[in-house]
Amino acid sequence: MKATAFIRKSASKNDTNSVATIYFRLRDGKKDIKAASELTINPNHWSSEKQGYKDRVALVHEEKKLALNNEVQNIINLISQEYTPEADSEWLSTLIDKYHHPNRYKTEEEIAAETKPTLLDxxxxxxxxxxLSEVRIKNFRVVQRALARYELYVRATKRGQKGFILDVDLVTPDTLRDMWDFFQNEYQYYELYPSIYEAIPEKRTPQPRSKNTLIDCFSRIRTFFLWCFDNKRTTNRPFDKFPIEECTYGTPYYITLEERDRIFNADLSATPQLAIQRDIFIFQTLIGCRVSDLYRMTKLNVVNEAIEYIPKKTKEGNPVTVRVPLNDKAKEILERYKEYEGKLLPFISEQKYNDAIKKIFKLAGVDRIVTILDPLTHNEIKRPIYEVASSHLARRTFIGNIYKKVKDPNLVSALSGHKEGSKAFRRYRDIDEEMKKDLVKLLD
Structure with missing residues (x-):
């Protein structure tokens, strides 16, 4: 079988206005069929040998020549690919028309599929x-980028899936399990498939994700699917047969008031920058806010000897103003920095703040061993507290020490900015040995 292109019209040598239709011919043994296309060319510009423009044609732009030559070759290739022994003139005419007007031959299902939004759309x-709050939007965008990389990963690794696109109607529990595997092992794919991470980068190299992190990611994907279902964008509910476990956390550890005062009174004059960050950490233990809320504070947040703020995490859900009266230590720290302009205190980046906290704990001799849950293995491990100290430890210190005194989660949540009935307080019920001893004494 051989497919070729030809024209039937000739023109005088200086005729630059004539136009000839380009025909296509298919020969296979005794079969010889022809059909016209919608492509045209000046007969003087046609090369039968090249089946396109001659090499040197004056006054015709190179892009125009290249475009027509490509069209001719595309139709020849299409005829070769689609040819069957039953082909006739009508078949050839229809094939060429379909090439020029593909939409005429699409089914309603194909047209709907083309206009249908993808899962990522x-x-x-x-x-x-x-x-969603700003914090949650950032978290959801991390998942959005990971889903986009999953799409590219499937195209690169699964046979026959080069055109794979996530479709909200076609995601199954098996798809979710495959996604889970990708999310869990993504840190290994960074070097194997660098083009994926060039196309959809992250600020830092992918790290191993803990089970809790994976649970959080898939809880967000489930929230998205429920939104699609509630808004009639799909009838698909793949999470009905893909249960997500609860996150597992260890018992919260925090520093005692004695350890806090040891840090507050430590001589850090040799490292003045650490002394400043020590003051910020102690101040955070005295007002109990998240570090994201702390870093947004200015002197306008000090109202009638108290700190007032709306927690960023719950700002758009059910905004409540948290008011935490300042004790003498907190007032003393603010007094030290009353001349500082801008933010409430001399904040540095959150990462540098966390690094400074670890150094401060070590210098202050706060080094007792704590039991933590390894996020990757979920095994209990023992670590000096200065190795695992961070800004969130300040918040836990505030909550833990107050909860130890009043044992009322609703009172504590009024100061900490937790939602009423927050699951977080379940963990604080196990934190205090003295509370346990008090309970046992009830049996005497």
Whole structure:
């Protein structure tokens, strides 16, 4: 079988206005069929040998010549690919017309599929239309980028899936299990498939994800699917047969008031920058806010000898103003920095703040061993507290020490900015040995 292109019209040598239709011919043994296309060319410019423009044609732009030559070759290739022994003139005419007007031959299902939004299109719409705090939007965008990389990963690794696109209607529990495997092992794919991470980068190299992190990621994907279902964007509910476990946390550890005072009174004059960050850490233990809320504070947050703020995490859900009266230590720290302009205190980046906290603990001799849950293995491990200290330890110190005194989660949540009935307080019920001893004494 051989497919070729030809024209039937000739023109005088200086005729630059004539136009000839380009025909296609298919020969296979005794079969010889022809059909016209919608492509045209000046007969003087046609090369039968090249089946396209001659090499040197004056007054015709190179891009125009290249475009027509490509079209001719595309139709020849299409005829060769689609040819069957039953082909006739009508078949050839239809094939060429289909090439020029593909939409005429599409089914309603194909047209609907082309106009249907992809899962990632819907995810972008979800982030705009679903009410989320700024913090949660950032977290959802991490998942959005990971889903986009999963799409590229499937195209690169699964046979026959080069055109793979996530479709909200076609995600199954098996798809979710495959996604889970990708999310869990993504840190290994960074070097194997660098083009994926060049296309959809992250600020830092992918690290191993703990089970809790994976649970958080898939809880967000489930929230997205429920939004799609509630807004009639799909009838698909793949999470009905893909249960997500609860996150597992160890018992919260925090520093005692004695350890806090040891840090507060430590001589850090040799490292003045650490002394400043020590003051900020102690101040955070005295007001109990998250570090994201602390870093947004200015002197305007000090109102009638108290700190007032709306927690960023719950700001858009059910905004409540948290008011924490300042004790003498907190007032003393603010007095030290009353001349500082801008933010409430001399904040540095959160990462540098966390690094400084570890150094401060070690210099202050706060080094007792604590039991923590390894996030990757979920095994208990023992570590000096200065190795695991961070800004969130300040918040836990505030909550733990107050909870130890009043044992009322609703009172503590009024100061800490937790939602009423927050699951976080379940963990604090196990933290105090003295509380346990008090209970046992009830049996005397």
């Amino acid at each position: 819907l995810f972008a719409e979800f982030l705009v239309k679903h009410k």
